Amino acid sequence: xxxxxxxxxxxxxxxxxxxxxxxxxxxxxxxxxxxxxxxxxxxxxxxxxxxxxxxxxxxxxxxxxxxxxxxxxxxxxxxxxxxxxxxxx
Amino acid sequence: xxxxxxxxxxxxxxxxxxxxxxxxxxxxxxxxxxxxxxxxxxxxxxxxxxxxxxxxxxxxxxxxxxxxxxxxxxxxxxxxxxxxxxxxxxxxxxxxxxxxxxxxxxxxxxxxxxxxxxxxxxxxxxxxxxxxxxxxxxxxxxxxxxxxxxxxxxxxxxxxxxxxxxxxxxxxxxxxxxxxxxxxxxxxxxxxxxxxxxxxxxxxxxxxxxxxxxxxxxxxxxxxxxxxxxxxxxxxxxxxxxxxxxxxxxxxxxxxxxxxxxxxxxxxxxxxxxxxxxxxxxxxxxxxxxxxxxxxxxxxxxxxxxxxxxxxxxxxxxxxxxxxxxxxxxxxxxxxxxxxxxxxxxxxxxxxxxxxxxxxxxxxxxxxxxxxxxxxxxxxxxxxxxxxxxxxxxxxxxxxxxxxxxxxxxxxxxxxxxxxxxxxxxxxxxxxxxxxxxxxxxxxxxxxxxxx
Numbered sequence: 001x002x003x004x005x006x007x008x009x010x011x012x013x014x015x016x017x018x019x020x021x022x023x024x025x026x027x028x029x030x031x032x033x034x035x036x037x038x039x040x041x042x043x044x045x046x047x048x049x050x051x052x053x054x055x056x057x058x059x060x061x062x063x064x065x066x067x068x069x070x071x072x073x074x075x076x077x078x079x080x081x082x083x084x085x086x087x088x089x
Numbered sequence: 090x091x092x093x094x095x096x097x098x099x100x101x102x103x104x105x106x107x108x109x110x111x112x113x114x115x116x117x118x119x120x121x122x123x124x125x126x127x128x129x130x131x132x133x134x135x136x137x138x139x140x141x142x143x144x145x146x147x148x149x150x151x152x153x154x155x156x157x158x159x160x161x162x163x164x165x166x167x168x169x170x171x172x173x174x175x176x177x178x179x180x181x182x183x184x185x186x187x188x189x190x191x192x193x194x195x196x197x198x199x200x201x202x203x204x205x206x207x208x209x210x211x212x213x214x215x216x217x218x219x220x221x222x223x224x225x226x227x228x229x230x231x232x233x234x235x236x237x238x239x240x241x242x243x244x245x246x247x248x249x250x251x252x253x254x255x256x257x258x259x260x261x262x263x264x265x266x267x268x269x270x271x272x273x274x275x276x277x278x279x280x281x282x283x284x285x286x287x288x289x290x291x292x293x294x295x296x297x298x299x300x301x302x303x304x305x306x307x308x309x310x311x312x313x314x315x316x317x318x319x320x321x322x323x324x325x326x327x328x329x330x331x332x333x334x335x336x337x338x339x340x341x342x343x344x345x346x347x348x349x350x351x352x353x354x355x356x357x358x359x360x361x362x363x364x365x366x367x368x369x370x371x372x373x374x375x376x377x378x379x380x381x382x383x384x385x386x387x388x389x390x391x392x393x394x395x396x397x398x399x400x401x402x403x404x405x406x407x408x409x410x411x412x413x414x415x416x417x418x419x420x421x422x423x424x425x426x427x428x429x430x431x432x433x434x435x436x437x438x439x440x441x442x443x444x445x446x447x448x449x450x451x452x453x454x455x456x457x458x459x460x461x462x463x464x465x466x467x468x469x470x471x472x473x474x475x476x477x478x479x480x481x482x483x484x485x486x487x488x489x490x491x492x493x494x495x496x497x498x499x500x501x502x503x504x505x506x507x508x509x510x511x512x513x514x515x516x517x518x519x520x521x522x523x524x525x526x527x528x529x530x531x532x533x534x535x536x537x538x539x540x541x
Binding site for chain 1: 098154157
């Protein structure tokens, strides 16, 4: 099962560190990362594999959201299915 | 992995443009709950609903979380109660409404539809009792929604039902007078009612439906408006294309949610109803889409054409995206639930007559319109007859959800709260139509050729 992590907010140091730390702690593997910074606005999208995830999806989601609040960014995690459904024929 | 911009587009649609799944509605057949004893029948109804829908809310919330897309309402529709209660000796079906309400509370949903009767060509005993029970049923329950199908393109219009329902709406308004006659907001009179509609107040589970199904209603007026904002100089053909593409994406999200919830609940997926259903929130309005096309206010000349194009393009995009499109699938124009419609009424741009014209080209009909509390029952019947005629002649569904707000008049506003919103009281034609309404009988089925 794969999911998409979206991180959006004002650029600062340690964003990737903070997000990937939580993913690693919960045995979630990062498969792909894309990021861009425009006018100090940071956007990152990660594709992650949750096959060996050691916690419940909701626990991971809460941990990411909490980390987002701490560093002042919006961090979402959503199953990959939604994006594939909406954007592929 | 979907492309970077696609991911961001979806996130923006959900966060900024209020893309949501408006409802997952579980349809449940109650045909096997028929019993000659009303009490036994109701016991079976309660047991069946609470058993089949036990995990509806839980699974809905789980999927909402996993996919990160809000599912605003979890609801249930059941077989029209007139069919179920008709074989009992009961002389009043309010107890059936109460048991539906109790089952809804137990499973944690916010509306249950199906306190309904289908009378396009005449009444059974059960139909008559149910219709007589509607005012008290709606006044004494919280979650129960009621509907009556009073006409069809095959049968014509049951004018006896039209007459009686005018009175029923007035009685309901009176019994719920302490809350701006809110009972009327939970009742729809249909022509050509659809049997798989997931949207309230008109949802019921038709007799041709399976034992239990999961239907989904998707919305997203804000997403369509935003897409059009980015194409200021677009021609009509280009606008139609933009709307179709947007509708496609919204429908795909709904299809995914519907099939996933259905799978987890172990019931068949029924239909996906792609309707642009507004809410009173800013940024979630159908009227604003029409204005984005170049109308100063919704209701001015050109509005009917704009709505026709919007409705058609939404259907085309949706049909491409899912093989299970059903229900209404188009654009809804409920006045009290649409911030742009409310403003258009308040500034005088949108009149009752224009709304009626708009209903000839879009989904449903005169919806969530508040009128003066002293409007005679016969005038309301006249409104029902007009709207039914539009549906019956044009082979489409039309409905009327109208609220004669007790004690209020033009210039006042009715407050319903939540998704039902608020409605400025709209004037109606004061000329009498009672002689017409009182004739009784059936308007014959229309001819289906010589369409001019």
